[in-house]
Amino acid sequence: MSLSRRKRSDKRPTDQATNPAPVGGGHQGRWTRIIIAAVVIALIAGTIGFFAYQQYVAPYRLVVITVDDTDIRMDYFLKRITLAGEVDPISMLTQLTEEQIIILGAPQYGIEVSPEEIDETLKTMFLGDSESFSESEFKEWYRQSLNESELSDTEYRDILAIGLLSSRLHRYLAERVPTVAEQVQIHIIFVETFEEAEEARSRWAAGEDFGDLARELSLDEITGEQGGELGWFPQGGTLNPEVEFEAFSLATGNVSQPITFVGEEATPQGEPVPAILGYYIIKVSDKAAARELDEASLNAIKSNALAEWISVERGKHTVKWHGFNNGFDSYTDAWIRFQMAKP
Numbered sequence: 001m002s003l004s005r006r007k008r009s010d011k012r013p014t015d016q017a018t019n020p021a022p023v024g025g026g027h028q029g030r031w032t033r034i035i036i037a038a039v040v041i042a043l044i045a046g047t048i049g050f051f052a053y054q055q056y057v058a059p060y061r062l063v064v065i066t067v068d069d070t071d072i073r074m075d076y077f078l079k080r081i082t083l084a085g086e087v088d089p090i091s092m093l094t095q096l097t098e099e100q101i102i103i104l105g106a107p108q109y110g111i112e113v114s115p116e117e118i119d120e121t122l123k124t125m126f127l128g129d130s131e132s133f134s135e136s137e138f139k140e141w142y143r144q145s146l147n148e149s150e151l152s153d154t155e156y157r158d159i160l161a162i163g164l165l166s167s168r169l170h171r172y173l174a175e176r177v178p179t180v181a182e183q184v185q186i187h188i189i190f191v192e193t194f195e196e197a198e199e200a201r202s203r204w205a206a207g208e209d210f211g212d213l214a215r216e217l218s219l220d221e222i223t224g225e226q227g228g229e230l231g232w233f234p235q236g237g238t239l240n241p242e243v244e245f246e247a248f249s250l251a252t253g254n255v256s257q258p259i260t261f262v263g264e265e266a267t268p269q270g271e272p273v274p275a276i277l278g279y280y281i282i283k284v285s286d287k288a289a290a291r292e293l294d295e296a297s298l299n300a301i302k303s304n305a306l307a308e309w310i311s312v313e314r315g316k317h318t319v320k321w322h323g324f325n326n327g328f329d330s331y332t333d334a335w336i337r338f339q340m341a342k343p
Helices: 002-018 025-056 074-084 089-109 115-127 135-149 153-175 194-205 210-217 221-225 241-249 295-303 305-316 330-341
Strands: 063-067 070-073 180-191 229-234 259-266 272-292 319-321
Touching (some): 070 074, 070 089, 115 135, 115 153, 135 153, 153 305, 180 194, 194 272, 210 221, 241 272
Antiparallel strands (some): 063 070, 180 229, 259 272
16 A cells, blocks of 8 residues: 555656646746737837937938047038028038138137127028118018028027137238238230240250240230230239249249149030140249339239138148048938939
8 A cells, every 4th residue: 555655646747747837827928929029019119219319310420520629510501501502512511611610710800700799690681671670570581581591590590600700700801911922023925725834945946036936925915915924923813823833933034844734614405514625834033022012913912812821721721531441432412412412
């Protein structure tokens, strides 16, 4: 009897091990499936959200320009390029970079713009030919201006401020342009082809008079009749930049190698495109370390005063242009143009 009971006792653990799970185990399996489904849905939603962010949000938050510690993002860049109308991305990069340089540099001359001056500028813009206006009319006009430009109040006012800063800085610099400067007197021969320019220079090198060659060969009738005489010129004046560089590099009495003159020609559609229009050779006839500027040269230097200041000032700042890949690349340029083409 005792042996029989022991055998039955030995079988019980095996019987218990093979018994089906309690009914409550079905609930546990259902919750497991729910959790797995939730995780899958979350992963799918996260993936969709990530790609949506990368396509519709991240590009507009990209920093396009950095000047020292100031960043300009793509969303603002697109607003400005839209506001400017038909302008290529590189031109807008240059413009916004120069604006930041002016903002950073103008205060050193005590040139600033107050909020009150911006308010006055806004009211002048609104007033036009009107003699009076109500505050409600002004606010409605300003609201519409913001809507049309898609700029915020701060952005709109900042653009007005940089305009005022630029004009004041330009005036400040122009008023301080010296009336005496180093100058060169030059004679030129202008011909159609590179070979003609080389031949003219070879004839001069062989001993022919430069003035006689100019009268014979130059396509510029005015200077040609005067033996090629163009006049006295300072740096930063009215001379073509390439001609100016050569003129100030040559010793008195020397003649340059042929200089390409690049201008513009119209396509059949009427669009201007760069084109080689001819070639110069120039002779430096005389130089003066300090000579009174004529009115045309003085006005030209005054007109270029701000641009010259920016070119010098830019070297004092850290300027970087960014894009989607390495710097502002062709892909970034194409992406911006695509955004500009959207209705």
